[in-house]
Amino acid sequence: MSMTKRDWQSITLSAVLLAVAACLPLTGDAYMLSIGITIAMYAVLATSWALFSGPTHYISLATAAFFGLGTYTTAIGIENGLNYWATLPIAAILGAVLAALVGLATLRLSGVYFVIFTLGLAELVRQVVTWGQNVSGQKGLYVLTDITEVHIYWQLLVLGGIVYLTGWAIGRSRLGFALRIIGDDEEVARHSGINTSRAKILLFMVSGATAAVVGSMLAPRYIYIEPALAFTPMLSFLVVIMALLGGTGRLWGPLVGVIPFTLLWEAISASFPNQTTLLLGLSFLVIVYLLPRGFVGLIESGKRKLREREAFA
Amino acid sequence: MTTGATVLSLRGATKRFGGLVAVNDMDFDVAEHEVLGLIGPNGSGKSTTLNLISGALKPTEGTISLRGTPISHLSAADIARRGIARTFQLVRLLPSMTVLENVRAGAVFGHRRRWGAEADAHALRMLALVGLDRRANAHVGELTYIDTKRVELARVLASEPKVLLLDEWLAGLNPTELEEGIALIKRLRDEGRTIILVEHVMDAIRSLCDRCVVMSTGTKIAEGTPEEVLSDPEVIRAYLGDDDA
Numbered sequence: 093m094s095m096t097k098r099d100w101q102s103i104t105l106s107a108v109l110l111a112v113a114a115c116l117p118l119t120g121d122a123y124m125l126s127i128g129i130t131i132a133m134y135a136v137l138a139t140s141w142a143l144f145s146g147p148t149h150y151i152s153l154a155t156a157a158f159f160g161l162g163t164y165t166t167a168i169g170i171e172n173g174l175n176y177w178a179t180l181p182i183a184a185i186l187g188a189v190l191a192a193l194v195g196l197a198t199l200r201l202s203g204v205y206f207v208i209f210t211l212g213l214a215e216l217v218r219q220v221v222t223w224g225q226n227v228s229g230q231k232g233l234y235v236l237t238d239i240t241e242v243h244i245y246w247q248l249l250v251l252g253g254i255v256y257l258t259g260w261a262i263g264r265s266r267l268g269f270a271l272r273i274i275g276d277d278e279e280v281a282r283h284s285g286i287n288t289s290r291a292k293i294l295l296f297m298v299s300g301a302t303a304a305v306v307g308s309m310l311a312p313r314y315i316y317i318e319p320a321l322a323f324t325p326m327l328s329f330l331v332v333i334m335a336l337l338g339g340t341g342r343l344w345g346p347l348v349g350v351i352p353f354t355l356l357w358e359a360i361s362a363s364f365p366n367q368t369t370l371l372l373g374l375s376f377l378v379i380v381y382l383l384p385r386g387f388v389g390l391i392e393s394g395k396r397k398l399r400e401r402e403a404f405a
Numbered sequence: 406m407t408t409g410a411t412v413l414s415l416r417g418a419t420k421r422f423g424g425l426v427a428v429n430d431m432d433f434d435v436a437e438h439e440v441l442g443l444i445g446p447n448g449s450g451k452s453t454t455l456n457l458i459s460g461a462l463k464p465t466e467g468t469i470s471l472r473g474t475p476i477s478h479l480s481a482a483d484i485a486r487r488g489i490a491r492t493f494q495l496v497r498l499l500p501s502m503t504v505l506e507n508v509r510a511g512a513v514f515g516h517r518r519r520w521g522a523e524a525d526a527h528a529l530r531m532l533a534l535v536g537l538d539r540r541a542n543a544h545v546g547e548l549t550y551i552d553t554k555r556v557e558l559a560r561v562l563a564s565e566p567k568v569l570l571l572d573e574w575l576a577g578l579n580p581t582e583l584e585e586g587i588a589l590i591k592r593l594r595d596e597g598r599t600i601i602l603v604e605h606v607m608d609a610i611r612s613l614c615d616r617c618v619v620m621s622t623g624t625k626i627a628e629g630t631p632e633e634v635l636s637d638p639e640v641i642r643a644y645l646g647d648d649d650a
């Protein structure tokens with residue numbers, strides 16, 4: 093299918109926004125840069141999460157497992173003399189392999205089992221890594237590189253650009269169409285000749301590989317990593333909440349949720365550091381009850397009302 | 406209608422749900438270009454038989470073959486790709502999509518796979534065939550009942566199946582719609598398609614089917630031309646028994 097004028101418009105707009113975002117470090121404000129990294133990180137995680145969960149409606153709570161896998165891949169790689177850049181593709185491959193294994197084991201099951209399994213998986217991986225570290229006698233790992241915060245920020249922006257292009261390409265492909273059909277009616281999808289497991293696993297692999305690379309990119313920021321940090325379940329929940337707040341029906345949806353929620357979350361964690369879990373649960377309830385389709389749903393029903401009003405005017 | 410080589414055959418096909426034998430040792434063949442009626446009272450196992458053929462369910466015992474190759478171990482998706490396509494007793498459409506997109510699903514992933522402009526053109530041809538090309542861009546939520554059935558049929562046809570399974574496609578239509586519906590299936594029949602038709606409407610069975618297989622409580626009780634089976638005392642008893650209940 094050829095590119096329409098609208099496609100070019102969205103690509104140009106995205107490129108301009110990305111270029112503007114890339115200028116943030118020029119402000120020289122360390123606090124802004126730190127928030128920028130957090131926003132970029134969640135934007136990439138939530139967007140790639142929604143690539144899979146948006147059309148399939150499967151809620152994955154395994155983001156932390158992939159993220160931690162990437163973080164540890166980079167830490168262990170560097171400790172063993174690998175170049176930092178070489179650890180990124182390794183993390184991507186490991187993330188994709190883990191996603192494929194989880195997918196093969198669970199995607200035949202119904203949604204509820206999938207949620208529980210992914211949460212359990214993240215916890216299992218964390219326990220295994222903790223055990224491995226206890227055996228080796230270390231509590232954590234040092235990640236010493238000459239990569240600065242600015243580099244991390246730019247790397248995340250590039251990865252974000254790649255995720256957007258991938259999502260856009262999938263949306264125009266047979267795979268993207270297959271996923272929309274699966275999301276609408278899996279029985280129809282199967283009877284139309286779609287290998288539903290394969291389609292879902294492929295998307296889950298894209299999502300898992302991306303989260304692993306994000307983990308790799310963030311490793312140098314932490315300097316010292318421990319399982320409790322790299323595999324924190326809070327990360328999985330935050331990604332789900334932000335993606336749902338934005339809405340998973342559009343590629344740009346999660347981003348619209350990530351920016352306000354990250355800022356809000358920064359304020360909350362600073363003011364109520366001991367109540368974060370409670371507030372996380374509350375935000376989840378509020379979003380699910382008040383904005384079931386996220387900001388995307390709100391914007392689209394607003395647009396529809398406007399059109400209807402114009403039609404009657 | 407001249408009939409040719411055997412396309413589909415069931416041998417000892419059986420499906421048990423716990424203690425209930427929904428389909429019991431079914432044997433029958435469908436020849437190329439043939440319209441086979443699968444009839445019987447409610448709950449006699451007609452839909453379950455179609456489910457076994459389309460791969461929605463795996464047979465507990467027995468084999469189903471397409472042109473001599475066993476398919477009963479394959480997934481529904483693989484069976485669809487080999488050329489068996491079906492409609493559902495309760496219409497199943499893709500609710501978030503337009504009429505054209507629904508039909509394109511068949512064109513893109515079915516037995517013969519198309520993409521892009523070619524898939525759209527083919528989907529439009531199928532919509533024209535079922536008389537719905539003017540509604541191509543409508544949302545499926547806006548359609549009347551018979552039009553939802555037309556969309557489902559067009560989706561199935563778009564995959565260019567070798568065998569078409571229609572599960573009570575005419576059920577629930579009003580008299581005018583029924584006439585249109587029968588005419589539509591007649592056209593498919595005249596194109597030489599191979600069809601298994603699960604039906605209750607007697608007029609449709611008489612005018613559309615070359616041959617009928619009659620089921621009662623999971624078992625085949627008669628097989629022959631519509632006139633033969635509909636005058637068979639055992640068939641009449643099965644139907645009347647059902648009505649008495």
Ligand SMILES: Nc1ncnc2c1ncn2[C@@H]1O[C@H](COP(=O)(O)OP(=O)(O)O)[C@@H](O)[C@H]1O
Binds near residue numbers: 422425453
């Ligand atoms: N998935 C299922 N699980 C258990 N019982 C079923 C299932 N599907 C059908 N049955 C039972 O199998 C029998 C045959 O049903 P069905 O094939 O739908 O009949 P028909 O289409 O001829 O009306 C019925 O008794 C029905 O209740």
Ligand SMILES: [Mg+2]
Binds near residue numbers: 451452453
């Ligand atoms: Mg039935």
